[in-house]
Amino acid sequence: MFTKIRWRLLLSYLTVFTSILVIFAAGVRLLFARSLTQQLTDRLTALGQGAATNAEPEACAKKIDFKSEIDGDMYLLGNAGQLTRLFANLIENALHYTLAGGTIEVTANSVSSYLIVSVRDTGAGIAAEHIKLVFERFWRADESRSYWAGGSGLGLAIAKSIAQNHGGSITLTSQVGVGSCFTVRLPSIKVSEHSQD
Numbered sequence: 001m002f003t004k005i006r007w008r009l010l011l012s013y014l015t016v017f018t019s020i021l022v023i024f025a026a027g028v029r030l031l032f033a034r035s036l037t038q039q040l041t042d043r044l045t046a047l048g049q050g051a052a053t054n055a056e057p058e059a060c061a062k063k064i065d066f067k068s069e070i071d072g073d074m075y076l077l078g079n080a081g082q083l084t085r086l087f088a089n090l091i092e093n094a095l096h097y098t099l100a101g102g103t104i105e106v107t108a109n110s111v112s113s114y115l116i117v118s119v120r121d122t123g124a125g126i127a128a129e130h131i132k133l134v135f136e137r138f139w140r141a142d143e144s145r146s147y148w149a150g151g152s153g154l155g156l157a158i159a160k161s162i163a164q165n166h167g168g169s170i171t172l173t174s175q176v177g178v179g180s181c182f183t184v185r186l187p188s189i190k191v192s193e194h195s196q197d
Contacts, residue, residue: 064098068106076115076186078166083186086162089155090119090182097123098179114168115188120181126174134172135160159184 076083087106094104102122109116126134135156159182163170167187174180 063100064095065101065103066105067103070106070108076166076188078186082162083166086159086184087117087119089159090184093155093182094119094121094123094180097121099123102179110188113188115186117184117186118181120179122179125176125178125180126172127176128174131172131174135170156182 091104091106098104098121104122105118105120107118107120160170163184163186168185170182170184172180172182
């Protein structure tokens with residue numbers, strides 16, 4: 001039993017470290033892409049709903065009320081794989097810390113020249129003095145709970161890195177016993193700037 005858990009944990013760490021290398025490379029590629037004005041255009045709808053759909057089976061297993069409301073007319077520039085990982089990390093974090101019967105809500109809307117994506121949960125919440133630390137590598141509010149949930153302490157750090165690589169940001173508001181809300185701001189483009197196939 002112990003061996004299996006340790007092996008699973010090792011595989012989890014290897015996957016995360018690989019992700020870090022990929023994200024670093026993606027950041028370099030994005031910088032070159034911007035300098036050459038060869039930016040990729042991805043639909044937020046597909047990215048957000050894809051991450052949400054993948055999370056639904058686990059949410060159902062824990063009897064969590066999973067809701068998503070994403071505007072279908074929004075676009076952004078970036079790497080589809082990395083943006084999907086950003087949203088997936090936030091949703092997975094919410095799933096880990098929301099108890100059975102809780103609620104997770106993913107919303108996205110356009111505000112000025114930015115896309116605002118929020119992942120809100122009714123989980124355990126985070127103390128005010130810890131909010132500034134949640135995006136630090138390997139930091140976890142509850143070591144034992146994170147260990148058994150398979151957490152590596154890198155998911156939110158990776159999410160922040162991806163957001164910054166795309167010229168965006170990520171913030172957190174939280175209250176112990178009430179829940180948390182992670183908000184991502186990403187630069188958007190007008191629909192008219194994007195030619196659909």
